[in-house]
Amino acid sequence: MASMSADLVADCLARLHEAHQNSVITDHSLATMQTWLREPRYAEFAEQLADLIIRAKVDKQIWKSLDDAYWTVIPFGTGGRRGKMFPVGSNAINDRTIGESAQGLADYVMATRTAGSEPSCTIAYDTRHRSEHFAKLCSEILLAAGFKIFFLRGYRSTPELSYAVRYTESTCGIMVTASHNPPSDNAVKVYWSGGVQVLPPHDKGIIERVMQVNEISRLPFNDGVNNRRVVFMEDEIDPAFVRAVLKQATAGSRDLSVLYTPLHGVGATAVIPVLEGAGFQNVRLYGPQAEPNGDFPNVPGHVANPENADVLTGAIEEARSRSDDVVMASDPDCDRLGAAAAVRPEKDSKWKTFTGNQLGALLTEWVLESKSRKNVLQPTDTVVTTLVTSGLIRHIGKKHGVNVVDGLQVGFKWIGRTIDDIGPEHFVFGCEESHGYLAGTHVRDKDASVAALLLAELAAELKVQGRTLHQKLDDLFCTYGCHLERQVAIKLPGAAGMDRM
Structure with a gap:
């Protein structure tokens, strides 16, 4: 891409300085936009940024968008990178920040892999805007780093991605999704071998590599397909996952x-x-x-x-x-x-x-009761949950004589790790307050499809008895005590939200 003219760069820098003098943008936004205009590694985004800066003279709202997009660096957290999409900016989801995420992951894997082993990554995406684009972008970056890509075409679930990482024995996995965030958002969730979201020490190692990314290398996706370095897996994975x-x-x-x-x-x-x-x-x-x-x-x-x-x-x-x-x-x-x-x-x-807690209690009771009826419930069987999840789960588990692990940090990846820590053969059910549930060891993440199966089975049995799920929940309250909770969500977006906090 041809570099911008020196006059255009100088004009944009002057406009940035004026906006900063007028307290329209923060110190960090000023410094970061100057970097994006000047440094070669951001050259492909410089014209878009310049266009926005020029248009901001007429549309003052653009300055707020730019300030939100540049006032900080969007964090690569312990599971990936998530945020509002915007074509440019260090604090937005775009080709640069997603590219940094994929490049950092690739760099970490290549630095820590066993000598002579071939790195591989399974990649899937959801229905959000630009999800397929970001999935292919990540593929191109990993291809350039020497990875083999197992790619799921079409919209697929996050638990199927976790399953596919295990099925293909991939080194890692990427799911492009922002889960239940607003339509403006997107993200990458990063998984390690075994199908669990990245855990220590890999999470910190990947974060360090992401923050160090300078240049991003890519190979065309279609070249990867033609060279059989990109393998489409949906026809094989879909029925295997359902089974x-x-x-x-x-x-x-x-x-x-x-x-x-x-x-x-x-x-x-x-x-x-x-x-x-x-x-x-x-x-x-x-x-x-x-x-x-x-x-x-x-x-x-x-x-x-x-x-x-x-x-x-x-x-x-x-x-x-x-x-x-x-x-x-x-x-x-x-x-x-x-x-x-x-x-x-x-x-x-x-x-x-x-x-979420009520469903968790119902499903825990159903799983344990079903196993008890079959005489397959063992004292070493274990229910796993997190510290913000209802204590009702512990009461149910203890009544059935199984182990309960319920002091984990928030996040289903800790449940996923615990499955392997205790031995998959001992895991019977996992849940957390935010409507995440898992039975079975086919994945290491929460799975709405298995939760739907269990809930349908319970509801069907109750229907035969002329009873409802809510009546069953009342039975649990009568047996173990009434457990109530309330959830409060406070939204504080952007730089202004951070100032309020």
Whole structure:
């Protein structure tokens, strides 16, 4: 790319200085934008930045966008990099920051791999804007570093990516998704071999490499395909993943009417085949939220988070009118599950949603009770959860005579690590308050498809008894004591939000 003229650079620098003098942009924003205009490593973004600076003379709002995009460096956290998309900026998701993430990961793997081993990475993406673009960008960077790429074409779930990393025995994995964030956001989640999100010491090692990235090297994606360095895996992985989830199925009634919404995300590729594969034939997609769409247009507030009861409102109305038994919803990358059901079995009963802790309690009880009936529950079996998750889980586990690990840090990756620490053969269920659940050892992350399977089985058994999920929850409260919680979310975006904090 041809460099900008010296006159244009000088003009932009003068405009930046004036904006800073007028307190329109912060010190860090000024310094970082100057760097992006001057240094060769940012040359491909300089013209875009210059265009925005010039346009800011007429549209003053652009200065705020630029200040938010440059006032700091978007962190590469312990699981990856997530934030608002913007074409330029050190504090935004764009080709530069995603590229740095992939290059840093590649550099770390190459520095720590066993001599003579071939590095490989499995890559998948969700329905968000530019997710496929970022997935291919990461592929190109890893190809240039000497990696073999196992690529899942089309929208796939985060747990399927975790499974695919294990299936292909990849060195690492990348999932392009911002989970349940607003439509403006995107991210990369980074996984290590074994399918768990990066843990110490690898997380800190990758972060250091990401922060040290200067030049980013790429090889064309199509060249990788032609040279068989990019291998498309979806036809092999999809059915294998569903089979792995179905190993958690328990025989019983399948007489259940389920209305399921993927909230415009990837869930129909995972939850629907799992439920149908388990024998649940009366499963229907909620039409208004079925289309894969990164704008989440028919989700209230356009934030597809099943923790928010409002996102299920439309589906609940349809379910009541058509006498369905349960509503289920997964977030855009299908690793979290929300649900709602009638309070009582009568047709005119009101419906209520479940909190993450309530679903966790119901599923823990179902998994342990099912194993107990089969006489396969062992004292060494273990339920794993995190320190912010309800103490009700511990009470249920102890009543069934199993181990409970419940003091872990927040984040499902700590559950994933614990599975391997205790031995996968001892793991029976894991959950956390934010609607993440896992049974089985096919993945090392939360999985909405296996959670949907377990919840459907429980709801179907209760239906035979003429009872509802909410009545079962009341039984748990009567047995172990009533456990209540409340979640509060405070939004403080951008540089102004940081100042308020």
